[in-house]
Amino acid sequence: MxxxxxxxxxxxxxxxxxxxxxxxxxxxxxxxxxxxxxxxxxxxxxxxxxxxxxxxxxxxxxxxxxxxxxxxxxxxxxxxxxxxxxxxxxxxxxxxxxxxxxxxxxxxxxxxxxxxxxxxxxxxxxEGSGGEKKVEHTVSMPDVELPPPSVHDSGPFETRRAGIMNKDTSAPQEKAVRQFIRARGTISASDNHRAHLSALAYMSDSYFIGTVTRVQDIPRFSSPAALKQALSQLKNPSDLEAEAINRYTKDLAAGDNKSAKLQGITQSSWYDDVDTPRQKKEKRELGMMVSLDHTIYFHSRRGFRADEWIFTEMSSPWAGEGRGLVMQKMWAKDGTLIATCVQEGVVRLKQDEPLRNADTKL
CATH class of the missing domain: 3.10.129.10 (Hotdog Thioesterase)
Incomplete structure (x- = not known):
């Protein structure tokens, strides 16, 4: 096939x-x-x-x-x-x-x-159809330092985590997950900036709905066996080479290890070769996380390059009823707000008893 x-x-x-x-x-x-x-x-x-x-x-x-x-x-x-x-x-x-x-x-x-x-x-x-006189205002980019040059050269884009704002609060809705993102290489200038817009759309889905579990400190994979099973299902990694896949899983490991510690789980690492029994007091395991919709509002369409660092800030104002909502703001490196994105997704925890009439396949 x-x-x-x-x-x-x-x-x-x-x-x-x-x-x-x-x-x-x-x-x-x-x-x-x-x-x-x-x-x-x-x-x-x-x-x-x-x-x-x-x-x-x-x-x-x-x-x-x-x-x-x-x-x-x-x-x-x-x-x-x-x-x-x-x-x-x-x-x-x-x-x-x-x-x-x-x-x-x-x-x-x-x-x-x-x-x-x-x-x-x-x-x-x-372009330019709004006239010379305009109504204008914008949200300012937080004061953050750009990441250093990358030492890797694989995959279509790279991300650098930039911390979690208000990470010590007990209110998930007050946290904000920050990261830098950019396309690798140099995007050609032959299509009137359309490639930059498509690249921005491609990258806008990176770690997006996962913001819900990150602000809730819920690990994505419940055990080393769960990760191994996920990796065994990897198909056609056309835009990630072996090195990039390895870094991708290490990045997930770092985040999940932190979540485990916050929840009082005593595993030395989520990615040890041997499974360790989970403590009985840990009740929150991710059962399903699937994006339902995705909206992008493009602001400054030609005021950025997708192959230069873009700073993103993602927050979740609400989660409930088996769903979660995430908002994302994206700035060019000069501080220009270039896009605002919204995504809702299914975020379900593993249940002690099967859910009645639940759509497990969506």
């Missing part, structure tokens, strides 16, 4: 890794506004399907191919319908809902086996 509809060409060395990963191929035999992923997509360890940022970014990339070059996205509202299978190609169907003088609307459905796995509605506006 092929993971792409057509044979994948070799990566273009003149483009950044994230550009190669997000490249689309037109499928003209089906329709004028139908595209497919050119290369295999990543299935993160422990996830139910492909990395959600890939569907977000490729839907945006497909929609951008159907609007005039001076139109830029200002909002994108997405729903994760089914888990994407990394072993199957995805077809992106774009519908041209409206074309006006100042605004344009597109919907995109990502489909596998003829069924939608992801759907989004995007709104674009023409």
């Amino acid at each position: 092929k993971v792409t509809l057509f044979d994948s060409p070799p990566p273009d060395a003149s483009r950044a890794p994230i550009e190669n990963i997000l490249e689309l191929t037109p499928v003209t035999d089906i329709g004028a506004d139908v595209f497919t992923n050119t290369r295999a997509l990543w299935h993160p360890p422990g996830a139910r399907g492909i990395y959600g940022g890939a569907a977000i970014a490729q839907c945006l990339a497909a929609a951008q191919l159907t609007v005039p070059p001076d139109f830029y996205p200002h909002s994108m509202h997405c729903y994760f319908v089914l888990a994407g299978d990394a072993q199957l190609p995805i077809l992106y169907h774009v519908e041209r809902v409206r074309d006006g003088r100042s605004f344009a609307t597109r919907t995109v459905q990502a489909r596998q086996r003829g069924r939608p796995i992801f759907t989004t509605t995007l709104s674009f506006d023409r």
